[in-house]
Amino acid sequence: MKVLVTGGIGYIGSHTCVELLNQGHEVVIVDNLYNAKIEVLSYIKKITNKEVTFYEVDVCDYDAMKEIFAKESIDSIIHFAGYKAVGESVSKPVEYYTNNIYSTLILTRLMKEYDCKKFVFSSSATVYGDPDVVPIVETAKLGPTTNPYGTSKLMLEKILTDIQAANPDWTIILLRYFNPIGGHSSGLLGEDPKGIPNNLMPYIMKVANKDLACLGVFGDDYNTPDGTGVRDYIHVVDLGVGHVKALENIANDGVHIYNLGTGIGYSVLDVINTFEKVNGVPVPYKIQPRRAGDIAECYADSSKALEDLGWQATKTLEDMCKDAWNYVLSQK
Numbered sequence: 001m002k003v004l005v006t007g008g009i010g011y012i013g014s015h016t017c018v019e020l021l022n023q024g025h026e027v028v029i030v031d032n033l034y035n036a037k038i039e040v041l042s043y044i045k046k047i048t049n050k051e052v053t054f055y056e057v058d059v060c061d062y063d064a065m066k067e068i069f070a071k072e073s074i075d076s077i078i079h080f081a082g083y084k085a086v087g088e089s090v091s092k093p094v095e096y097y098t099n100n101i102y103s104t105l106i107l108t109r110l111m112k113e114y115d116c117k118k119f120v121f122s123s124s125a126t127v128y129g130d131p132d133v134v135p136i137v138e139t140a141k142l143g144p145t146t147n148p149y150g151t152s153k154l155m156l157e158k159i160l161t162d163i164q165a166a167n168p169d170w171t172i173i174l175l176r177y178f179n180p181i182g183g184h185s186s187g188l189l190g191e192d193p194k195g196i197p198n199n200l201m202p203y204i205m206k207v208a209n210k211d212l213a214c215l216g217v218f219g220d221d222y223n224t225p226d227g228t229g230v231r232d233y234i235h236v237v238d239l240g241v242g243h244v245k246a247l248e249n250i251a252n253d254g255v256h257i258y259n260l261g262t263g264i265g266y267s268v269l270d271v272i273n274t275f276e277k278v279n280g281v282p283v284p285y286k287i288q289p290r291r292a293g294d295i296a297e298c299y300a301d302s303s304k305a306l307e308d309l310g311w312q313a314t315k316t317l318e319d320m321c322k323d324a325w326n327y328v329l330s331q332k
């Protein structure tokens, strides 16, 4: 299958491209390099020993995207490209709604024009808001979301559902990610956000590497086993494999929704302790007040993905911490 991967130079996108290539698929990457480094393209090729077609284009540029569709006979699309920083989305709602929604509308318009009928969307567990019940199943109530990033994902799920209703022979797959962390075993691919990280693992990596002095733990008074926030951390390679399984195993028309998580909830202190233990490096931390918008607990019931896609996460928290640190060491 020839797969168009938007945002394919990014963190989750690059790991997914590796898995697509490993399974023999042809990959066409579109990325504007807003939040990605071009050398990742060479790492994808080095890891897989496969060729990849790359266009440095903004998905919101209809004319440029039209040229790509005209040139490449695209069978399916995996749409990663989008802004994804929760905190930033609160101060930049217009940018987030414009970029995340308009890029998706451009792609679906071109799907219509070029008879492409399969679309995989990078959604997020954020669409569940603060869950009433954990583990979370796909039929759980949605929202309310607490930031424009999460709201854009929820809106896009509804937009894509409407578009599929108008195109009944299309297959739309909504993958709700939990908390992706870790990196490729080669040490060539990993999470490397610009500036001060918003998310837990990249912050831990910088503290362990002494780029930052101390990790702030946002609250230890939640109703959780040790009082700190509990999340479903999933290895980014497992996540990449989940996308390939979804593309390969969902053939019938309609809208298909899957949680991609491990089904295990770990607290912030669990992650810190595991990271220190498996890597033998200290991660000094200090308890801070809760972060606005944070929820106590969020972890997946991914049994539907196992049943329909034949997919389940295989890597442990130890693997994730090891591969995250291995990536830092490989960058030195």
Ligand code: WQD
Binding pocket: 084, 086, 124, 125, 126, 178, 179, 180, 198, 199, 200, 201, 203, 215, 216, 217, 218, 219, 228, 229, 230, 231, 268, 291, 294
């Ligand atoms: C995890 C836990 C924090 C940083 C968000 C988005 C989600 C996805 C992943 C994009 C929480 C605690 C964090 C720190 C801390 N993003 N924490 N100190 O908020 O669960 O999910 O990122 O796809 O859509 O909602 O991830 O890594 O920010 O936080 O104590 O410096 O770590 O309170 O309990 P989150 P996170």
